[in-house]
Amino acid sequence: MKKLFLSSISILLITILLVGCGENTTSPTAGGDQETYNWRFAHEENNGSIQDVYVKKFVEVLEEKSGGKINIDIYPVGQIGDATQQAELLQNGGLEFAMVSPGNTGTIVPENQLFSLHFLFSENMDVNREVFKTSKALNEILSDKYLEKNIQVLSYWTEGPMEWTTKNPVNTPEKWKGVKMRTMPSPMIVASYEAYGANPTPVPYMEVYSGLQLNMIEGQENPISAIQEMKFYEVQDYLTLGSSSLYVTCTCVNPEFFNGLPEDIQQMILDTADELVDFSFEAQADLNGGALDLIKADSDIEVVELTKEERAAFKEASKSAYDKYIEMVGADGEKILNTLLEEIAAVEGK
Incomplete structure (x- = not known):
């Protein structure tokens, strides 16, 4: 208070x-x-x-x-x-x-x-x-x-797409269990990572580098440009191109x-x-695009791209977070979500 x-x-x-x-x-x-x-x-x-x-x-x-x-x-x-x-x-x-x-x-x-x-x-x-x-x-x-x-x-x-940097490999949902993942202070972001069994930890943006460096957190998500700008790759071992969401x-x-x-x-x-x-x-x-090239040139971080099968596994694991969203925001939020899903499908079908 x-x-x-x-x-x-x-x-x-x-x-x-x-x-x-x-x-x-x-x-x-x-x-x-x-x-x-x-x-x-x-x-x-x-x-x-x-x-x-x-x-x-x-x-x-x-x-x-x-x-x-x-x-x-x-x-x-x-x-x-x-x-x-x-x-x-x-x-x-x-x-x-x-x-x-x-x-x-x-x-x-x-x-x-x-x-x-x-x-x-x-x-x-x-x-x-x-x-x-x-x-x-x-x-x-x-x-x-x-x-x-x-x-x-x-x-x-x-x-742009949100990508993951971590201390250890996270290319399957099972590998997320217990990972101390930095998130923004959003209950839904927390729920999205809890769906994989991770340990979401809200940390202010300007404190992420030191948190990773001191092992207070083990990973973070951001567009590639932010990862390069803030030099998060310097204190991480894996950059996973999961494109799990858009920022x-x-x-x-x-x-x-x-x-x-x-x-x-x-x-x-x-x-x-x-x-x-x-x-x-x-x-x-x-x-x-330019930031990814700079990261590769400036570090030996391992860049991992999800396979089609790995991406499908994450999609399946993430479904519980959709239910959580509807539970959290009610009928109005459910209407927004369902309408948006229909609109995305319609544009993809053109």
Whole structure:
């Protein structure tokens, strides 16, 4: 309770400071005939990460669309709190924009934990791109759940498949028993690894390297680009290309702020988010592909690719987590999951 109280106080103080420093800001220029906008956009990763690349492109495109009327300051993770605190700041109006990833906000929007289910999406990334663009399950039903929590989703996109680094081989479900696996603070991610008999251990992102180095944890999951950027491969022996799930994140805006903007500015924001879905898929493919080459060149970590049979075994073992998801979130979550599964199958069948 004391930690929760202190966290709430911290969020309140940061919110007051941010609002005081740079109000959602519309101010006339010297000529008096044009308004300018000065906003903030926080993301969950370091400079140079895929989220950083995406956010910088988002800012570039939006500023260009506005003809210089819009100016946005970017805050990487840690500058104004961790990923969960940034989401809370967005809810409270301390930020205008933020990247919000389900692994960090599963307790805020429980239904978003379906992204943590293993082997949910297609192995074909072109299929997934189409699903993210057109899905009613995501863009309507799930987005309404975010809106109920004072977060407006502009778009969903992926940083790429989640891959495993571990101390020991984990290419079959049986080999996961007892493995101390670092996870994000999402009950569904925990349940997904418990389905294999692992010992999921939530650890803040910036503490993962030291946790692996000190054997406090034995493995972690991330897109290849993050594994290379954070140098997790230096303190691990196996890199297993399981592609068990996609790291899904979403570009979000504070709804009260957004609704208070002129319609033409709102449309610029919506258009920018739509345009960047394709960019995000291309960026993750480039970054992840290049990162794997760098890892291989810079280490002797053993890279393991799952066979078709091994992947099938994991799919079977993961089914209990789907039941757990429905149990945790109820009928609304079940509707989102079933609708999404039907949409994925429909796009794959084209």
